[in-house]
Amino acid sequence: MKIRAPAKINLGLNITGRRQDGYHDLHSVMEQLSLSDYLLLQPQRERGWRFFCSEPALSGKDNLVYRVAAYLSKISKGRELPGVRISLYKSIPRAAGLGGGSSDAAAALKGLNSFWDLKLSSEELMEIGTILGSDVPYCLQGGTALARGRGEKLEPLPALPFHWVVLALPLGMHLSTAEVYGALKPAHLGSPRLGTLITAIRDQNRELLHEWFAGGMTNTLEVVAMSKHPRLQLLKEQFIHTDLYPAMSGSGPSFFALCKNFFTARAAASALHEAGHRVFLCWTLSDLSKQKE
Numbered sequence: 001m002k003i004r005a006p007a008k009i010n011l012g013l014n015i016t017g018r019r020q021d022g023y024h025d026l027h028s029v030m031e032q033l034s035l036s037d038y039l040l041l042q043p044q045r046e047r048g049w050r051f052f053c054s055e056p057a058l059s060g061k062d063n064l065v066y067r068v069a070a071y072l073s074k075i076s077k078g079r080e081l082p083g084v085r086i087s088l089y090k091s092i093p094r095a096a097g098l099g100g101g102s103s104d105a106a107a108a109l110k111g112l113n114s115f116w117d118l119k120l121s122s123e124e125l126m127e128i129g130t131i132l133g134s135d136v137p138y139c140l141q142g143g144t145a146l147a148r149g150r151g152e153k154l155e156p157l158p159a160l161p162f163h164w165v166v167l168a169l170p171l172g173m174h175l176s177t178a179e180v181y182g183a184l185k186p187a188h189l190g191s192p193r194l195g196t197l198i199t200a201i202r203d204q205n206r207e208l209l210h211e212w213f214a215g216g217m218t219n220t221l222e223v224v225a226m227s228k229h230p231r232l233q234l235l236k237e238q239f240i241h242t243d244l245y246p247a248m249s250g251s252g253p254s255f256f257a258l259c260k261n262f263f264t265a266r267a268a269a270s271a272l273h274e275a276g277h278r279v280f281l282c283w284t285l286s287d288l289s290k291q292k293e
């Protein structure tokens with residue numbers, strides 16, 4: 001069984017307050033990308049499960065896939081589970097604001113639920129997902145969606161019109177989500193300002209969408225990450241030089257720009273690659289009708 005685990009981007013992210021439980025309340029519009037990890041579940045003769053990851057640094061017990069397997073086998077105590085070799089093939093950069101770990105966890109929840117015939121409902125998977133990480137529920141649901149609360153309260157939106165996506169991050173830079181959130185000051189918090197973005201998506205209005213990104217204020221965490229890491233300012237400026245409007249995803253350091261035209265996207269990706277960044281040229285996943293063309 002092969003399960004795709006797509007990266008996510010935040011088309012907009014506003015942090016609205018600090019919570020008692022140490023998390024923050026947010027409003028975010030999320031979308032999935034073609035850039036994906038893959039999870040392979042293969043029967044093995046021995047009972048139990050074994051976990052492998054293509055990235056040695058992510059092969060340990062703190063990998064969310066390992067934790068999902070450990071948790072699901074624990075709650076199904078007494079049942080004989082078919083032996084499984086779980087292999088995770090990584091392409092999504094880690095600690096990059098792209099939800100790679102969360103998407104892997106979502107893939108593991110869905111995949112093992114089916115492989116082990118656990119019959120957990122979508123609601124139960126969502127509950128377990130919320131415990132594992134704030135982005136896991138979105139990764140389970142997918143599509144274009146508005147996330148609120150910690151990220152677990154989801155409202156589906158009409159599919160974002162198909163776009164090419166130029167994604168870039170400084171080589172070797174990893175940011176801890178907890179650290180970026182931890183550097184937020186009360187002045188950064190405020191009421192959500194995603195109205196233009198949501199209207200643009202609801203009305204499928206590409207011009208309004210363009211205006212949203214041209215405004216340059218899509219993500220509350222951007223100023224925080226940039227003040228700690230000046231290389232991000234440079235990356236943003238280099239992105240702007242390619243005539244695209246970049247936005248930071250999640251807690252960074254990935255920046256992305258949506259682009260209608262493939263050749264424009266390819267030229268921007270080449271320029272950013274030449275400037276020494278790690279670059280991916282991918283596309284949005286929700287507008288399935290376009291992908292069938």
Ligand code: C5P
Binds near residue numbers: 023
């Ligand atoms: O939920 P997740 O494990 O991805 O969160 C990692 C860290 O990011 C949390 O420990 C918290 O410090 C911060 N966070 C937050 N508010 C959110 C999501 C994450 O403060 N809504």
